Amino acid sequence: MAVSGLLQTVLLGAAAAFVVFAVVLVYRIMAGPTMQDRVIAVNGIGTNAVVVLALLAAALDRPGFLDIALVYGLLNFLMSIAISKFSVERGGVI
Template structure:
């Protein structure tokens, strides 16, 4: 493995640690909007991790998974936001 691959894998590991720390906000967020935003950021973070793994491991199919996950993340965030607005979750 080259130095650049190690840098990509190290960056992916840092993003994994940040995702674990962000999981606290998704569980303990004071409002529903904080939780929705945290879940959206976790999804975006996962896409970044997959892209870094694709570059670090030289596996381009990880990018396909990252693209599909990004689309699903967007749709789930819109659905959750619509659900909370219909329930009166927006002040």
């Protein structure tokens, strides 16, 4: 199903806004100040990537992007769990 021109523009604009939000989160990764702040920022960037992929799938009529978004979402979740577990085992939790 093809998307109309206006809807495609809105979806691509929303995807661009989420990319800007992800770039803002890079500051939180660099600035910290704690490991938990960095983990949440990385998780936020991963979530934004999933949303951007879903919006691109709808805007460009590419359903394969949804498969990539689902796999990336699962990997993002597992990465957050692994970092959190590593942080707890190393005594990094305040």
